Amino acid sequence: MNISLSTVEKIISIIKEQVGYDFSQYHKESIVRRLERVIEEYNLKHPDELLTKMTNNPVFTLNVIDIISITTTEWFRDPCTWKEFVKVIIPDLAKKEKFNIWHIACSTGQEAYSLYFLLDIFDLVDRANIIATDMNSNAIFRAREGVYYLYIEKDFFKNIYEISDYIGKDIFNTYYYIDEKESIFGVKKEYLNKIKFYKHNILTDPLPENSSFDVIFCRNLLIYLNTECQNLLIYKLYRILKEKCFLFLGYHETLLGPVSDLFDKVSYFYRKKEIK
Numbered sequence: 001m002n003i004s005l006s007t008v009e010k011i012i013s014i015i016k017e018q019v020g021y022d023f024s025q026y027h028k029e030s031i032v033r034r035l036e037r038v039i040e041e042y043n044l045k046h047p048d049e050l051l052t053k054m055t056n057n058p059v060f061t062l063n064v065i066d067i068i069s070i071t072t073t074e075w076f077r078d079p080c081t082w083k084e085f086v087k088v089i090i091p092d093l094a095k096k097e098k099f100n101i102w103h104i105a106c107s108t109g110q111e112a113y114s115l116y117f118l119l120d121i122f123d124l125v126d127r128a129n130i131i132a133t134d135m136n137s138n139a140i141f142r143a144r145e146g147v148y149y150l151y152i153e154k155d156f157f158k159n160i161y162e163i164s165d166y167i168g169k170d171i172f173n174t175y176y177y178i179d180e181k182e183s184i185f186g187v188k189k190e191y192l193n194k195i196k197f198y199k200h201n202i203l204t205d206p207l208p209e210n211s212s213f214d215v216i217f218c219r220n221l222l223i224y225l226n227t228e229c230q231n232l233l234i235y236k237l238y239r240i241l242k243e244k245c246f247l248f249l250g251y252h253e254t255l256l257g258p259v260s261d262l263f264d265k266v267s268y269f270y271r272k273k274e275i276k
C-alpha cells in the first residue's frame with residue numbers, strides 16, 4: 001500500500017501535537033516502511049484509516065510511535081568493536097576513581113547490560129554510574145525486566161561466545177539464566193536494577209542535570225536522522241562529554257564535516273579533543 005509524503009507529514013504532525021515527539025528530522029523512507037507495518041498489523045484498508053485512528057485515539061498513537069522507533073539491537077553488537085572497547089576504553093576507565101556512562105537509545109537494554117558485565121569482569125563496576133535511556137517506553141520496560149526471547153536473539157550465543165573467548169571468561173553462565181521450556185533467557189536477578197533505565201527523548205527532553213560523561217554510547221540512532229539533526233545531536237553530546245573521553249557510535253556511523261574536527265578517531269571510537 002502506497003503511503004504518500006503528505007500522509008507521512010500529517011502523521012508526523014499528529015504525533016507532535018499529541019505526544020510532543022518530532023519525527024520531522026527522521027529519514028522519511030524508514031518512517032514509511034514502519035507505517036506500512038502498522039497498517040498491516042492493524043489490518044487497515046487505507047492510510048487515511050491510520051490518520052483517523054490516530055486522531056481519535058492518542059493511546060493508539062503511542063503504539064504507532066513504538067513501531068516507528070526501530071528497536072533492533074543485539075548483545076555485544078558488532079563484537080569487533082567491543083573487543084576494542086576492552087583494549088582502549090577499559091584501561092582508560094581503570095585509571096579513574098568514578099565515572100559516568102550514558103547509553104542513549106538503549107532500546108531493550110542488551111547493549112547496557114553487555115557493558116555492565118564487562119565492567120564487572122574487570123572489577124570496575126563499583127566505580128560506575130550508568131544510565132540508559134530510550135524514547136520508546138515499551139523498550140525501557142523490557143530493559144528493566146531483562147527477559148528476552150531465545151528465538152529472536154539469533155546472534156546472542158555467537159556474540160557472547162566470541163567475547164567470552166576473547167576475555168577468557170564464560171559470560172553466559174555467569175550472568176544469564178535460561179528457561180528452554182518458555183524459550184526465554186534473562187539477566188540473573190542479582191544483576192538487575194544496577195543500571196538506571198528511563199524514558200528520554202534525546203532530541204527534545206532536557207539533559208540529565210549536572211551531567212558530564214566519561215563514555216557516551218549513541219549507537220545506531222544517527223542513521224535514522226537527517227544530517228542537520230545528526231550534527232545538532234553531536235554538538236549536544238560533545239558538550240556533555242568530558243575532555244579526552246569517548247563517544248561510541250554504531251559500526252556504520254561516521255562523523256563527517258565540521259563535527260568531526262571536535263574529536264580524534266581512536267580505533268572505532270571518537271575521543272573528545274582537549275580544549276586548549
Ligand SMILES: C[S@@+](CC[C@H](N)C(=O)[O-])C[C@H]1O[C@@H](n2cnc3c(N)ncnc32)[C@H](O)[C@@H]1O
Nearest residue numbers: 069070071073105107134135136201202219220
Ligand atoms: C536501532 S535501535 C539501536 C539500539 C542500540 N543502541 C544498538 O545499537 O543496538 C535505535 C533506538 O533508538 C531509539 N530512538 C530513536 N529516536 C530516539 C530519540 N529521539 N531519543 C531516544 N531514543 C531514540 C529507538 O527507540 C530505538 O530503540
